[in-house]
Amino acid sequence: MDLKNVTMKDIAKYTGVSTATVSRVLNDNYPVNIETKKKVLKAIEELNYEPNLVAKNLRSRKSNLVAIIVADIKNPYYVSIAKEIDDFLFEEGYNLITCSTDESLEKEATIIRLLLSKHIDGIVIAPSDSGKSNLTGLIEQQVPIVLVDRKTNDLSIPFVGTSNFKEAYNLTEYLINKGHEKIAVLTGKLNTSTGKERLEGFKMAMANYGLVVDETWIFNGDFDEKQAYEELSRFLKSNKDLPTALVSCNNLMTKGTILALNEENINIPEDISIVSFGAMENQELFTTRITCIEQDTRFMGRKVAELLLAQLKNKQKLKSIIVESTFIEGNSVKEWN
Amino acid sequence: MDLKNVTMKDIAKYTGVSTATVSRVLNDNYPVNIETKKKVLKAIEELNYEPNLVAKNLRSRKSNLVAIIVADIKNPYYVSIAKEIDDFLFEEGYNLITCSTDESLEKEATIIRLLLSKHIDGIVIAPSDSGKSNLTGLIEQQVPIVLVDRKTNDLSIPFVGTSNFKEAYNLTEYLINKGHEKIAVLTGKLNTSTGKERLEGFKMAMANYGLVVDETWIFNGDFDEKQAYEELSRFLKSNKDLPTALVSCNNLMTKGTILALNEENINIPEDISIVSFGAMENQELFTTRITCIEQDTRFMGRKVAELLLAQLKNKQKLKSIIVESTFIEGNSVKEWN
DNA sequence: TATGAAATAGAAAACGATTACTATATACAA
DNA sequence: TTGTATATAGTAATCGTTTTCTATTTCATA
Numbered sequence: 001m002d003l004k005n006v007t008m009k010d011i012a013k014y015t016g017v018s019t020a021t022v023s024r025v026l027n028d029n030y031p032v033n034i035e036t037k038k039k040v041l042k043a044i045e046e047l048n049y050e051p052n053l054v055a056k057n058l059r060s061r062k063s064n065l066v067a068i069i070v071a072d073i074k075n076p077y078y079v080s081i082a083k084e085i086d087d088f089l090f091e092e093g094y095n096l097i098t099c100s101t102d103e104s105l106e107k108e109a110t111i112i113r114l115l116l117s118k119h120i121d122g123i124v125i126a127p128s129d130s131g132k133s134n135l136t137g138l139i140e141q142q143v144p145i146v147l148v149d150r151k152t153n154d155l156s157i158p159f160v161g162t163s164n165f166k167e168a169y170n171l172t173e174y175l176i177n178k179g180h181e182k183i184a185v186l187t188g189k190l191n192t193s194t195g196k197e198r199l200e201g202f203k204m205a206m207a208n209y210g211l212v213v214d215e216t217w218i219f220n221g222d223f224d225e226k227q228a229y230e231e232l233s234r235f236l237k238s239n240k241d242l243p244t245a246l247v248s249c250n251n252l253m254t255k256g257t258i259l260a261l262n263e264e265n266i267n268i269p270e271d272i273s274i275v276s277f278g279a280m281e282n283q284e285l286f287t288t289r290i291t292c293i294e295q296d297t298r299f300m301g302r303k304v305a306e307l308l309l310a311q312l313k314n315k316q317k318l319k320s321i322i323v324e325s326t327f328i329e330g331n332s333v334k335e336w337n
Numbered sequence: 338m339d340l341k342n343v344t345m346k347d348i349a350k351y352t353g354v355s356t357a358t359v360s361r362v363l364n365d366n367y368p369v370n371i372e373t374k375k376k377v378l379k380a381i382e383e384l385n386y387e388p389n390l391v392a393k394n395l396r397s398r399k400s401n402l403v404a405i406i407v408a409d410i411k412n413p414y415y416v417s418i419a420k421e422i423d424d425f426l427f428e429e430g431y432n433l434i435t436c437s438t439d440e441s442l443e444k445e446a447t448i449i450r451l452l453l454s455k456h457i458d459g460i461v462i463a464p465s466d467s468g469k470s471n472l473t474g475l476i477e478q479q480v481p482i483v484l485v486d487r488k489t490n491d492l493s494i495p496f497v498g499t500s501n502f503k504e505a506y507n508l509t510e511y512l513i514n515k516g517h518e519k520i521a522v523l524t525g526k527l528n529t530s531t532g533k534e535r536l537e538g539f540k541m542a543m544a545n546y547g548l549v550v551d552e553t554w555i556f557n558g559d560f561d562e563k564q565a566y567e568e569l570s571r572f573l574k575s576n577k578d579l580p581t582a583l584v585s586c587n588n589l590m591t592k593g594t595i596l597a598l599n600e601e602n603i604n605i606p607e608d609i610s611i612v613s614f615g616a617m618e619n620q621e622l623f624t625t626r627i628t629c630i631e632q633d634t635r636f637m638g639r640k641v642a643e644l645l646l647a648q649l650k651n652k653q654k655l656k657s658i659i660v661e662s663t664f665i666e667g668n669s670v671k672e673w674n
Numbered sequence: 675t676a677t678g679a680a681a682t683a684g685a686a687a688a689c690g691a692t693t694a695c696t697a698t699a700t701a702c703a704a
Numbered sequence: 705t706t707g708t709a710t711a712t713a714g715t716a717a718t719c720g721t722t723t724t725c726t727a728t729t730t731c732a733t734a
Contacts, residue, residue: 005478007690018714023692030693031711053454054395055690058719063391064455074420076413076618083411086435095434095455098423117390118401118432141342258622281413281618285595285625344720355684360722367723368681392720395689 084301144311151193159320168201179336184217184243221253228256251278269334289330421638481648488530496657505538516673521554521580558590565593588615606671626667
């Protein structure tokens with residue numbers, strides 16, 4: 001039809017009513033004569049009117065925009081969570097913006113500042129650092145927040161995540177029960193709750209079974225595939241005395257680990273056993289299926305959306321949720337005697 | 338600081354100038370006395386002013402929002418493209434909204450209508466149907482569009498994609514060169530350009546080598562893992578006469594294929610050879626590494642962003658781009674004599 | 675010294691919706 | 705008949721910017 005956008009003013013002029021009346025017909029929040037209403041609706045149909053949400057948002061001080069901020073939105077783990085949130089919120093008229101921080105606190109701050117300017121209605125975030133928080137601005141502006149995967153020290157913010165300590169403990173215990181004693185760990189970023197808690201779970205399991213943790217077998221992988229690969233490669237090239245098993249603290253690092261081991265012709269599980277916190281994409285088709293903890297990302301996403309919607313609609317904070325994970329046994333662990 | 342947002346009016350009052358002047362300082366598009374400028378900037382700093390982008394957008398009729406609409410944003414292929422676009426556009430002050438249509442034309446229409454209401458600045462789309470187009474509204478409103486992966490019949494819209502015909506031809510020829518004659522094909526959605534062209538490439542290769550295409554060996558997988566799995570399972574359960582090779586027309590369907598074959602204890606490549614249009618996540622770690630065409634998604638994403646930015650900034654349509662793919666040889670094809 | 679251009683800045687009108695006021699007409703109860 | 709509640713609808717303010725006018729001052733040039 002028209003190149004120019006049809007506005008309420010056009011509808012008002014066309015039907016001979018005021019824009020107020022048009023607005024009332026549209027929002028159905030005020031009595032309007034049935035005949036008038038019909039006339040207006042007909043005009044809306046005929047002129048093909050579509051509301052300008054930007055104007056609406058300015059007036060109502062909302063944006064119908066929600067953002068999810070994670071380290072790397074390409075990680076299938078976050079992709080799946082984000083998709084679920086998106087599906088859920090789309091029904092409620094929200095759009096989801098996905099943002100990656102690449103684990104940089106500064107980039108996180110920049111993103112949040114931009115989102116605040118856009119009058120973002122809500123934020124889902126896995127913070128880059130559990131301590132130094134970029135969330136104060138959001139909290140001041142009373143923007144609803146839901147923490148996903150990673151917590152901050154501020155416990156008043158609703159959170160959806162995994163029992164990192166427990167699951168890491170279990171993974172380690174599984175290795176111990178298979179007879180392993182010389183166990184290494186590939187840690188995530190230790191300034192995140194997940195990184196810290198998983199390492200603690202590992203250490204606690206070792207301690208409870210009276211096993212010593214060799215400090216040189218604590219590898220720092222920063223939750224990153226490349227970093228994990230390099231850290232491990234360096235170790236393998238300069239050490240002949242290997243641990244018999246390794247706990248990797250996330251899916252990306254597990255990939256890096258496998259690649260590093262493959263390159264050095266070290267076989268899983270013959271030469272070294274591997275367990276992973278977090279599943280890998282298509283892992284059921286791998287030559288070596290890694291024994292792992294798999295998180296129910298779709299359920300997590302749904303819960304995140306619920307916690308966010310509760311705040312968005314009823315200004316009501318629901319309680320945090322710890323989602324149960326599944327233990328998946330592959331063929332990456334050898335019985336050791 | 339304040340709970341309420343600081344606006345230009347506050348800055349104006351604080352410094353004793355008009356909002357017009359504040360705006361001019363901020364946008365640096367009009368001469369302002371150096372002292373006044375300093376004063377204003379100081380006030381902005383002190384009061385911690387952040388512009389309200391919603392208001393700005395209303396006035397300027399833009400949103401700094403760009404959307405990518407694909408069938409399924411969980412598909413790593415699209416994830417990777419989207420991430421690249423996002424990175425690129427973020428630098429320019431745009432945010433990316435990701436939308437999945439689940440291959441539904443109606444959902445696509447709904448999404449586009451919503452995005453138009455939000456005054457979306459640009460759209461990247463892999464249309465659900467190459468014929469019946471939901472793009473007319475966007476074109477009328479002169480919203481910049483870039484087609485990615487899939488084309489429409491309207492050739493005036495910039496496009497970034499793969500040479501589907503050629504690559505499908507090559508994949509098929511590869512099988513033929515390995516001695517295969519009884520070759521099946523698992524097609525994508527035939528109302529998309531990619532679905533159609535890949536099938537045509539397959540057929541042309543068969544024809545050029547004088548091979549007959551058995552109609553019952555053309556499986557319709559709709560680009561969907563589950564659909565492909567079911568289609569193939571049904572066939573396998575009721576047929577003992579198998580083709581010696583199969584061409585799968587996308588990564589998701591290849592996964593479905595492998596699962597169906599695994600379930601029936603049909604081995605790749607011993608019992609049947611497989612080639613795939615599109616790579617699978619972590620495929621280098623598979624027991625059977627599928628021989629495939631891998632698309633350079635990062636390069637594609639970058640090109641898409643460039644084509645979009647050219648329209649966004651200079652109102653200039655650049656030429657469509659066909660991105661070269663890589664042939665990756667796995668161990669999923671058996672030599673046949 | 676006159677004059678036109680450039681520098682400088684405020685008032686007010688947009689952008690397109692919502693909503694607080696205000697006003698009238700109608701219906702119903704007392 | 706009067707009073708009051710409700711239905712109905714327009715006017716104008718508002719959300720927070722940008723930008724068009726309009727107006728003054730300053731300055732270089734003829």
